Amino acid sequence: MKPRSLMFTLFGDFIRYYGGEIWIGSLIRMMSEFGISESSVRGATLRMVQQDLLKVRRVGNKSYYSLTDKGKRRIEDGVRRVYSVNNHKWDGYWRILTYSVPEEKRDLRNQIRKELLWTGFGLMSNGTWVSPNPLEEQIMEMVRTYDLYDYTMLFSSASVISHDNQYIIEKGWNLHEIQSEYQTFIETYKPKYEQLKDRVWDNTLTDVEAFVERIYLVHIYRKFLFKDPGFPMDFLPSAWNGNVARDLFWHIHQLISTQAVRYFESVFEHAPDIHLSASRERAINPFAEVYL
Structure with missing residues (x-):
C-alpha cells in the first residue's frame, strides 16, 4: 500500500470522525503497522501539502495535519460511495459531458479523465463522456474546482437518437x-x-x-x-x-x-487547543450515515 493511498483511507475511514486533524506522530505510528517508514510518512505528507490535499499547522513543537477543501471533496465522495447502497432506479436521463482542453494543459486534461472515471462516467468518444446517474452536482463541483467553464459543457438528455441504451453501456463500460x-x-x-x-x-x-x-x-x-x-x-x-x-x-x-x-x-492524538467532538459510533458504523 502506498503512503498517499493509506493516508486517504485513514482520513476517510477514521480521522474525519475525530475532528479531522491528527498529530504527525500518530500517523507515523499507525502507518508503521503497514511497513511504512517514518521518512516515507513525512515525505508523503509534504507532497500532499504541496498538492493542496493536506494542510499543516504547528501547536508548540508538534505538527498537525488536516484535509484541505480539495482533499475533503475527494474523501467525502469516496466515503459516500463506499458505504452507500446502489439500489436506485434510472430517472430516464443521460448526463453528457463534453470538453476540449488545449495541449498545453495536458495535466489538467488527465486530471479530468481521472475525476470522470472516479465518478462513474463512461467514455463514448474523444472528449465525450456519459452517465445515467444524477451526478450534476459532482460534475459542476469539478468544473468549479479546476476552473473548467471555458473548456466543458454538461448536458442532460432523455434519449439518444442514434444508438440504444445497451449500445451505450457496452461501449462505455x-x-x-x-x-x-x-x-x-x-x-x-x-x-x-x-x-x-x-x-x-x-x-x-x-x-x-x-x-x-x-x-x-x-x-x-x-x-x-x-x-x-x-x-x-x-x-x-x-x-x-x-x-x-x-x-x-x-x-x-x-x-x-x-x-x-x-x-x-489508543494511538490518535489531536491538538490540545481544540475541543474534540468525536463520533465513535459513526467511525464504527459509517454505513448508518450514508444514503443514496
Missing part, C-alpha cells in the same frame, strides 16, 4: 470484467470472513490486527470505485455479483470495526 473482479474479491474474502469470525468469537483477534484488516479491506474494496459505475438497477445484469461483494464487505467491516476503532483511539 466493461461490466463482465467488473463482475470478474468482484468474483475475485468474493473468493478471497469469503474464507477470510469465516476465519475472522472464529478469531473474534475466540477472542484471539487483537485490536491492532482488526485495525490493519479493516484498512486493507476498505483499501481493496475502494478500488471498485474506479471501475464500477454504480449503475441504476435497470442497467445491471440479472446475475450481478456486485451486491454479493458489497454484503460481504459490510459483514466483515462490522465484525472487526469495534476493535479497529479501539486501536485507533
Whole structure:
C-alpha cells in the first residue's frame, strides 16, 4: 500500500470522525503497522501539502495535519460511495459531458479523465463522456474546482437518437470484467470472513490486527470505485455479483470495526487547543450515515 493511498483511507475511514486533524506522530505510528517508514510518512505528507490535499499547522513543537477543501471533496465522495447502497432506479436521463482542453494543459486534461472515471462516467468518444446517474452536482463541483467553464459543457438528455441504451453501456463500460473482479474479491474474502469470525468469537483477534484488516479491506474494496459505475438497477445484469461483494464487505467491516476503532483511539492524538467532538459510533458504523 502506498503512503498517499493509506493516508486517504485513514482520513476517510477514521480521522474525519475525530475532528479531522491528527498529530504527525500518530500517523507515523499507525502507518508503521503497514511497513511504512517514518521518512516515507513525512515525505508523503509534504507532497500532499504541496498538492493542496493536506494542510499543516504547528501547536508548540508538534505538527498537525488536516484535509484541505480539495482533499475533503475527494474523501467525502469516496466515503459516500463506499458505504452507500446502489439500489436506485434510472430517472430516464443521460448526463453528457463534453470538453476540449488545449495541449498545453495536458495535466489538467488527465486530471479530468481521472475525476470522470472516479465518478462513474463512461467514455463514448474523444472528449465525450456519459452517465445515467444524477451526478450534476459532482460534475459542476469539478468544473468549479479546476476552473473548467471555458473548456466543458454538461448536458442532460432523455434519449439518444442514434444508438440504444445497451449500445451505450457496452461501449462505455466493461461490466463482465467488473463482475470478474468482484468474483475475485468474493473468493478471497469469503474464507477470510469465516476465519475472522472464529478469531473474534475466540477472542484471539487483537485490536491492532482488526485495525490493519479493516484498512486493507476498505483499501481493496475502494478500488471498485474506479471501475464500477454504480449503475441504476435497470442497467445491471440479472446475475450481478456486485451486491454479493458489497454484503460481504459490510459483514466483515462490522465484525472487526469495534476493535479497529479501539486501536485507533489508543494511538490518535489531536491538538490540545481544540475541543474534540468525536463520533465513535459513526467511525464504527459509517454505513448508518450514508444514503443514496
